[in-house]
Every structure is written in C-alpha cells, then in structure tokens.
Amino acid sequence: MTTVAQSTTELNAASRRPENIRSLSAWRRRLLIGVVVAYAALLILAPLAALVSGAFAKGLGASLQALSDPDVFSAFLLTLKIAFLTVAVHGLLGTVLAWVLVRYRFRGHWLLNGVIDLPFAVSPVVVGYMLLLLFGRTGLFAPLLEALDLKVAFAVPGMILATLFVTLPFMAREVMPVLESFGVEQEHAAATLGASGWQTFWMVTFPALRWGFIYGVILTFARALGEFGAVLVVGGGIQGRTETLTLFIYRALDERQYVGAYSAAMVLGLLSLVLVIGTELLRKREK
Amino acid sequence: MNKKILKTLITLTVMSLLAGCGGQSTATSNDASDGTGSTKLILGAYTTPREAYGELTQLFASQWKEKNGQEVTFEESYLGSGAQSRAIVEGFEADIAALSLDGDIQKIADAGLITHDWHTLPNNGMVSTSIVAFAVRKGNPKNIHDWADLAQPGLEILTPDPKTSGGARWNILALYGAALRGKVKDVAANDEAAATEFLKSVLKNVTVFDKGARESITNFEAGTGDVAITYENEVLVGKQAGQDYELVIPASTILIENPISVVDTYVDKHGTRKVAEGFVQFLFTKEAQEVFAKHGLRSLDTEVAEATKDQFPAVTDLFTITDQFKGWEEATPKYFGDDGIYTQAIVEIQQ
Amino acid sequence: MTSLTPPLTVQEPPRRAPWGRWGIQSAAWTYVTLLLLIPLAVIFQDGLKGGLGTLWHSISLPIAWSALKLTLWTSALMAVINAIMGTLTAYVLVRYEFPGKALLNAIVDLPLAIPTLVTGVMLVVLYGPQSFVGAWLKNQMDWRIIFAPPGIILALLFVNFPFVVRAVQPVLQSLDLESEEAAATLGAGPTTIFWRVTLPALWLPIASGALLSFARAIGEFGAIVIVAGNIPLRSQTAAVYVFGEVESANRQGASAMSIVMLSLAFALVLVVDWLRKRGRKDAEE
Numbered sequence: 001m002t003t004v005a006q007s008t009t010e011l012n013a014a015s016r017r018p019e020n021i022r023s024l025s026a027w028r029r030r031l032l033i034g035v036v037v038a039y040a041a042l043l044i045l046a047p048l049a050a051l052v053s054g055a056f057a058k059g060l061g062a063s064l065q066a067l068s069d070p071d072v073f074s075a076f077l078l079t080l081k082i083a084f085l086t087v088a089v090h091g092l093l094g095t096v097l098a099w100v101l102v103r104y105r106f107r108g109h110w111l112l113n114g115v116i117d118l119p120f121a122v123s124p125v126v127v128g129y130m131l132l133l134l135f136g137r138t139g140l141f142a143p144l145l146e147a148l149d150l151k152v153a154f155a156v157p158g159m160i161l162a163t164l165f166v167t168l169p170f171m172a173r174e175v176m177p178v179l180e181s182f183g184v185e186q187e188h189a190a191a192t193l194g195a196s197g198w199q200t201f202w203m204v205t206f207p208a209l210r211w212g213f214i215y216g217v218i219l220t221f222a223r224a225l226g227e228f229g230a231v232l233v234v235g236g237g238i239q240g241r242t243e244t245l246t247l248f249i250y251r252a253l254d255e256r257q258y259v260g261a262y263s264a265a266m267v268l269g270l271l272s273l274v275l276v277i278g279t280e281l282l283r284k285r286e287k
Numbered sequence: 288m289n290k291k292i293l294k295t296l297i298t299l300t301v302m303s304l305l306a307g308c309g310g311q312s313t314a315t316s317n318d319a320s321d322g323t324g325s326t327k328l329i330l331g332a333y334t335t336p337r338e339a340y341g342e343l344t345q346l347f348a349s350q351w352k353e354k355n356g357q358e359v360t361f362e363e364s365y366l367g368s369g370a371q372s373r374a375i376v377e378g379f380e381a382d383i384a385a386l387s388l389d390g391d392i393q394k395i396a397d398a399g400l401i402t403h404d405w406h407t408l409p410n411n412g413m414v415s416t417s418i419v420a421f422a423v424r425k426g427n428p429k430n431i432h433d434w435a436d437l438a439q440p441g442l443e444i445l446t447p448d449p450k451t452s453g454g455a456r457w458n459i460l461a462l463y464g465a466a467l468r469g470k471v472k473d474v475a476a477n478d479e480a481a482a483t484e485f486l487k488s489v490l491k492n493v494t495v496f497d498k499g500a501r502e503s504i505t506n507f508e509a510g511t512g513d514v515a516i517t518y519e520n521e522v523l524v525g526k527q528a529g530q531d532y533e534l535v536i537p538a539s540t541i542l543i544e545n546p547i548s549v550v551d552t553y554v555d556k557h558g559t560r561k562v563a564e565g566f567v568q569f570l571f572t573k574e575a576q577e578v579f580a581k582h583g584l585r586s587l588d589t590e591v592a593e594a595t596k597d598q599f600p601a602v603t604d605l606f607t608i609t610d611q612f613k614g615w616e617e618a619t620p621k622y623f624g625d626d627g628i629y630t631q632a633i634v635e636i637q638q
Numbered sequence: 639m640t641s642l643t644p645p646l647t648v649q650e651p652p653r654r655a656p657w658g659r660w661g662i663q664s665a666a667w668t669y670v671t672l673l674l675l676i677p678l679a680v681i682f683q684d685g686l687k688g689g690l691g692t693l694w695h696s697i698s699l700p701i702a703w704s705a706l707k708l709t710l711w712t713s714a715l716m717a718v719i720n721a722i723m724g725t726l727t728a729y730v731l732v733r734y735e736f737p738g739k740a741l742l743n744a745i746v747d748l749p750l751a752i753p754t755l756v757t758g759v760m761l762v763v764l765y766g767p768q769s770f771v772g773a774w775l776k777n778q779m780d781w782r783i784i785f786a787p788p789g790i791i792l793a794l795l796f797v798n799f800p801f802v803v804r805a806v807q808p809v810l811q812s813l814d815l816e817s818e819e820a821a822a823t824l825g826a827g828p829t830t831i832f833w834r835v836t837l838p839a840l841w842l843p844i845a846s847g848a849l850l851s852f853a854r855a856i857g858e859f860g861a862i863v864i865v866a867g868n869i870p871l872r873s874q875t876a877a878v879y880v881f882g883e884v885e886s887a888n889r890q891g892a893s894a895m896s897i898v899m900l901s902l903a904f905a906l907v908l909v910v911d912w913l914r915k916r917g918r919k920d921a922e923e
Binding site: 032093096097099104113118134161165168197223228269 | 678738
C-alpha cells in the first residue's frame with residue numbers, strides 16, 4: 001500500500017481533491033503552502049546550499065583537486081565495495097525474508113516482523129558496540145577468530161556486518177507490500193499448469209515485484225553509502241584500511257581540509273539523489 | 288528485465304568479492320619482516336601530532352629503504368588518546384602506540400599487549416612534550432592572561448571531553464595543579480577544596496566537549512567560544528595553517544609528556560618488530576626531534592631544545608605529573624575515576 | 639519513501655514440497671538470527687551480567703539519567719513538530735498544485751541520502767554561534783541553537799523529515815472522499831472538514847510515522863555529536879553518552895544504556911507495527 005513505487009506515481013498524477021468542497025480562500029491556501037515550503041527550505045534546503053557553497057568555496061577547480069586525492073579514491077572504493085556487498089546479501093535474503101513473512105504463517109511471525117524494523121531505531125554507536133562485544137579481542141567469538149586467523153573488528157568484515165545490520169529493513173519493507181498486493185492467484189495458476197516453485201517465482205512473481213525490489217536495492221545502497229557511527233566504532237577509521245568516504249569526511253574536517261570534506265559529502269549526497277530520482281524516471285518511462 | 292537485474296547483481300557481487308579478496312591481504316599476515324621485500328607498519332596515535340607523524344613516517348621510510356633496502360608503508364589512525372588506547376586493547380592491531388599520556392600506554396600494558404618497559408627509552412620513554420596553554424581570539428578581546436581569567440562569568444570555553452581525550456585530562460590537571468601551587472589568583476595554595484571550587488567555576492563556562500583535542504581547536508576556529516584550553520602545539524600548528532588566533536601561556540602550567548611504545552603482541556604477530564623498533568628509535572634522533580619541533584612540540588633533546596628556544600617561550604612555573612600528582616597511576620582514579628574529583632565536579636555544577 | 643505497512647494477511651502459496659518451504663523459512667530465520675538477534679543478545683547478556691540492580695545503578699547515575707531524559711524530551715518534541723509539519727506537507731503535496739511542487743516532493747527524501755555527520759556539520763555552519771543567524775540570536779536574545787537542545791531538535795527534524803510525510807501521503811492520496819464531500823454538502827467549511835473529517839482519518843499513519851521518527855531520534859548519533867555540545871547533564875544525549883562510555887572502556891555504563899535504548903526502540907517498533915496492521919485492516923473494510 002505504501003511503497004515508494006506506488007506513492008510517487010500516484011503523486012505524479014494530478015492532485016486529488018474533493019469536488020464540491022469550498023476551497024480555502026486563496027490567501028489562506030497560499031499561506032499554508034508558503035509555511036510548508038518555508039519550513040522545507042529552512043530545514044532542508046538551507047543546509048544543503050551551505051554544503052554546496054562550502055564545497056565550491058575555493059572554486060570548482062579546488063573541489064575537483066580535493067576529490068582527486070588518492071585517499072578519497074580509496075575511501076570511495078571501500079564505501080562502494082561495502083555497499084555493493086550489502087545490496088547483494090540483502091537483495092537475496094531480504095527478498096526471501098519478505099516472501100516468508102507474506103506467504104507463510106508460523107509461530108513467531110510477529111517477532112520476526114517486529115525485529116526487522118529494529119535497525120531503524122538502533123543507535124549506530126550501539127551497533128558498533130555490539131559487534132565489538134562479539135568480535136573484539138576479548139569478544140565472544142574471539143577464540144574462534146584467533147583459530148581461523150580472521151579479523152573482523154577494526155577490519156573491513158566488521159564494517160560490512162555493521163552496514164548489513166543497519167540496512168536490513170529496507171529490502172524487506174519495500175518488497176513485502178508489493179508481494180502482498182500481488183496475491184497468490186497467479187502463483188496458484190502457474191502451479192496448476194505444472195510450473196515448479198522456482199519457475200513460478202522467476203516468471204510469475206518476480207516480474208510483478210521488480211519495482212519493489214529495485215527500490216529496495218536503491219534504498220539499501222543509499223543508506224549503506226552514508227553509514228558513519230557504526231563503522232567508526234567497529235572499524236576505527238584506520239587510514240588506508242578501514243576508512244570509508246564518510247570516515248574520510250570526518251578526518252578531512254579534523255585536518256582542516258574543508259573543501260575536500262564538503263566536496264566528498266556532496267558526492268555522496270548527489271550519488272544517492274541521482275539513484276533515487278533516476279529510478280523514478282526509469283519507472284515513469286516504463287509506464 | 289528480471290534476468291538483467293539478476294545478471295547485474297551477480298556481476299556486482301562477484302566484482303566486489305574479487306575486489307575484497309584482491310585488495311586486502313588478511314590483515315595479520317605480512318611479508319618478510321627482516322629486510323626483504325616490503326612491510327607495513329600500523330601506527331595508532333592521538334589526534335594532535337597528525338602533521339608531525341605524517342612527515343616522520345615518510346622520512347623514516349626513505350631512510351629505512353636506503354639503509355636496509357626494505358619498503359615500509361604506514362597505516363595511521365588518529366583518535367583521542369583514551370579512545371585510541373581503548374581501540375588497541377579491543378583489537379586494533381597497532382604496531383606502535385603514540386599516545387598523549389603515559390596512563391593510556393599503561394592501559395595497553397595492563398591488557399597484556401605491551402610486555403616490556405617503555406620507560407627505558409630516552410627521556411623516560413617520552414618522545415615529545417608540550418604544555419597546556421590557551422588559544423584566544425586575535426587581539427585577546429576578553430583579556431585572558433591566566434587561569435583565574437577563565438572563571439569570569441559569561442566566558443565561553445572549549446576543552447575536549449576527558450572521557451575520550453588525553454588532552455582534556457592534561458587540561459584539567461594543569462588547572463588543578465596551578466591552583467594547588469597557589470598560582471591562581473584568589474585561590475589558596477595546597478587547598479584541595481579551594482582548587483575544586485575553582486575547577487567548578489571554570490567548568491561552568493565550558494560550552495562544548497569535543498571528542499579530541501584536534502576537534503576542539505577546529506571547533507574554536509569555526510568561531511565557537513572565546514578561548515580554547517589546549518596543547519601549545521595545537522595552537523602553533525593551527526597558526527602555521529593560517530589561523531589568526533593567539534597563544535597565551537599561563538604563568539603556571541603542566542608539562543605534557545607524550546610516551547611512545549612498540550606493542551609487543553602485535554609486532555610479534557605481524558613479524559614487524561625490527562622495523563617497528565627501528566621507527567621508535569628513529570623518533571628520538573636529532574632529525575626526528577627537529578621535525579617535532581617544527582610542528583610545535585617542545586623537544587626533550589637538549590641540542591634541539593636549545594636551537595628552538597625562541598619558538599617556545601619559557602614557562603614561569605612548569606610542573607610535571609610526577610612532581611605534582613605522583614604520576615598517572617595515582618591521578619587517573621583520583622580525578623577521573625567514578626568518584627573522581629573531576630567526575631563529581633562536572634555533575635555538581637549542573638545541580 | 640520507506641514503506642510503512644507490513645502485511646497483515648498471510649497468503650499461503652500453492653502446496654509445494656515441504657522441504658522447500660522449510661528450507662526457505664530456515665534461511666530467513668538464520669539470516670535474521672545471525673545478523674540481528676545474536677548481536678542484540680550479546681549486549682543484553684553483557685549489560686545484565688551483574689543483574690538488574692547493577693543495570694539500574696548504572697542508569698541512575700546523574701550523567702546517564704540526565705542523558706536519557708534529554709534524549710527522550712528532545713525526541714518527543716521533535717516527533718510532535720514532525721507530526722504537524724509532516725502532515726501539513728503531505729496535505730499540501732496531495733491536495734494542491736503549485737510551482738515547485740515536484741521539487742518539494744523530491745526534497746522530502748533528501749535527508750535519507752545525506753550522511754548524518756554531514757547534516758551536523760552543515761547545521762553548525764548555518765546556525766552556529768559565528769553564523770549570521772546564530773550570532774544575531776545570541777546577541778539579541780541570548781538564545782543559542784547550536785550546542786544546545788534547540789540544535790538537537792533541529793538536527794532531529796532534518797533527519798526524520800521524510801517519515802511522517804511519506805506515511806501520510808499515500809493514505810491521504812487514496813482517501814475516500816465521500817465523507818468530506820458529504821460534510822461539505824452539510825455546509826461545513828474547509829477548515830472544519832480538515833479537523834473533523836480528514837485528520838481523524840489520518841491519525842493512524844500520523845501516529846505510526848511520528849512514533850517511527852521518535853524511535854529513530856532516540857538513537858541518532860552522527861548529527862547530534864557535532865551539533866549538541868555534549869556537556870554532561872546539559873547537552874549530552876544517550877547515544878553520545880554510550881559513545882563516551884565505549885571509548886573510555888566503561889562496558890557497564892555502555893551496555894546498560896544500550897539495553898534501555900534498545901528495549902525502548904523495540905517497544906516502539908511493536909507499537910508502530912500494530913498501528914500499521916490496524917491501518918491495513920481499516921483500509922480493507
């Protein structure tokens with residue numbers, strides 16, 4: 001009922017208004033719109049404008065130069081690596097999770113359903129801390145890691161786990177409503193015609209799901225790009241090893257590299273924005 | 288359409304896995320440790336000497352290459368001293384720990400990761416020093432010249448959070464020590480109650496607690512606050528970077544002594560002991576000490592100190608953690624423990 | 639943008655090999671257990687090691703208690719403001735046409751794309767004591783935004799902006815207009831209709847969106863640590879307190895506060911889920 005997929009296309013249709021209601025007088029309506037726009041402008045646009053102007057404070061050239069720092073490149077690469085891996089894992093398992101929650105009845109359904117919303121509300125610091133309790137030098141799994149010569153805390157695997165944790169809800173929450181509205185009749189029909197479970201899923205269900213799936217992927221990706229608190233606590237911000245782009249920004253601020261910091265921040269924001277808007281445009285075109 | 292998506296996802300996953308395996312050798316294994324090929328050293332330091340170590344690591348790498356034919360690359364991390372110490376104890380496999388105060392190195396030793404006595408290095412293991420001082424706005428509009436001025440009502444002070452920052456702890460002890468020594472106007476000497484009252488009056492004026500000394504001074508630079516209590520070398524580095532604030536040295540202040548140590552467990556695990564010890568020894572040479580001085584740190588090397596004495600004004604009453612407080616072993620619980628003088632003060636001023 | 643209604647009706651798929659179903663279910667449970675339940679369990683175990691008494695003691699220390707209180711009241715206030723402004727924004731987006739409407743719609747999602755650290759930095763740049771606005775407020779009215787609770791609320795409003803809007807929008811969009819039209823026929827003015835007909839129909843998404851943003855606000859770190867000042871008992875929130883405890887190796891304090899935050903978050907999430915279920919039920923009727 002409320003996926004991004006659905007709400008934006010419906011929104012793009014003309015606004016719906018009851019036919020016969022006496023509208024608010026023109027000035028009151030304008031006032032209302034004005035208040036909302038002013039709020040959005042002051043709250044959201046103003047800081048973003050400050051960000052862009054900070055990035056270009058010394059001109060486009062300085063901004064580009066800051067971005068071509070090898071540290072920026074490796075930090076960005078690490079961010080992307082973690083984000084792609086996260087998307088791959090959640091893309092598969094998040095869909096499975098959605099399927100299980102929509103199609104099956106079982107004890108503990110409410111728990112599974114509730115628990116996957118938790119990452120929205122858990123503080124990133126707590127996420128990092130939990131992982132340290134598990135994988136730190138004195139953590140629960142420390143002997144196991146020692147035996148396998150694996151590093152999780154203060155290394156990339158820990159950061160991947162942290163990112164997986166905080167992005168878990170997105171995939172399932174985008175796919176579930178779409179899966180539900182799709183209903184089982186077509187799946188039943190396919191089964192009657194002799195299709196196997198897998199075939200049914202791929203040829204019947206998934207095509208109907210795909211926009212929910214895509215939006216889930218995009219949101220997961222965008223959230224993974226911007227993760228900061230959890231990867232800071234579990235990764236340690238080691239330059240050249242566990243520094244994502246957000247951690248680079250944090251370091252750049254410390255080093256008084258303001259143009260670099262703001263430029264990198266702008267890149268992250270732009271990337272997410274482009275992905276979201278791009279997906280919506282693609283969808284409109286398909287229609 | 289769905290086939291395309293599947294294919295894309297698979298490609299991306301494979302790519303990222305390959306990139307992951309390729310780009311990152313397991314963190315613990317390292318190439319040869321004694322003189323062949325290349326090796327990597329991991330440095331865990333506090334926030335302030337970032338620029339100094341940036342230069343020193345490069346200098347050392349080129350010298351080591353010449354002498355021993357081995358490539359050395361560094362991975363550095365700069366956090367508040369307390370935070371860095373904690374990270375190393377929790378599993379950050381730093382080969383070398385360069386922290387703000389001896390107590391933080393002690394914590395690593397207490398965890399069993401350092402098994403030798405680092406005080407056997409020159410100068411009792413202290414690789415650099417500084418003093419606690421103030422950064423004030425250009426022209427010193429609030430007329431801050433000494434500790435007593437910090438208690439004036441309405442003043443906005445920046446100092447980092449003692450929970451995470453070593454610099455913050457030095458600041459508190461410098462203030463307290465000066466008060467105990469009778470060097471603060473209107474505060475009786477050797478009177479703990481009076482000194483604590485003075486501490487509280489200054490704490491009341493603190494506007495922001497940043498995580499580390501570096502964050503604190505950059506916050507000050509962004510326009511927050513009237514005065515920042517900080518390391519002298521932070522102010523000097525900031526001025527080198529073009530900031531126009533001024534340095535004010537109080538009449539009585541503490542000597543900030545920064546220790547350094549090789550982390551035994553990790554250098555043995557990585558096989559980097561020789562290089563790591565080489566690096567630490569290098570830091571005590573005249574050349575390295577000159578680099579420290581260049582970045583605002585007072586050298587303990589007598590020659591270098593003499594040569595740079597114009598850069599570093601003498602302090603009227605300089606005391607150390609050992610003179611005044613019987614060392615960090617005593618001071619940490621007494622001031623920063625759960626019932627510590629500072630810990631209680633910060634609560635009492637709000638109630 | 640984030641979808642907000644999990645399904646209520648479970649629809650059984652066609653009969654299939656039982657092992658297939660079992661396999662998929664275990665995959666789902668393993669996934670959630672490994673990634674979520676184990677980390678959560680370990681922190682509960684760590685914090686409750688000394689028993690509930692020790693937990694209570696850690697939480698009731700003045701610094702911890704004060705951090706918790708500050709977090710709760712700033713998050714609650716933010717949730718209320720967000721509920722109001724979010725609803726108004728959704729209303730304006732659904733019911734009116736005006737220049738820049740598409741831009742406004744796109745802006746709503748922006749906070750999700752910006753790393754919270756950057757949000758904090760930008761707010762300090764814009765409204766901090768050296769900025770035009772900040773300096774004026776300080777000199778003229780002795781008000782401080784940044785490094786004080788108002789700054790916290792501002793940062794929280796930014797980060798949570800999408801939640802109420804995106805919860806209300808679709809419901810408003812598909813609202814049955816019969817009741818409103820009927821009220822109009824009976825002579826009610828637009829404002830009355832809004833208060834008496836529209837708003838009551840929206841209370842579920844408003845409540846669930848507001849609660850979700852409240853839950854998120856409790857854990858907010860990246861923006862707050864830059865913007866808040868972090869003075870114990872004055873401007874230090876629970877998440878920043880946990881950070882300080884973790885960084886100074888005080889596990890008891892960190893775990894205790896984390897448990898309280900997690901329990902609160904879980905309770906809120908369950909309430910939100912229940913509200914959404916009700917919303918689904920109502921929509922089906």
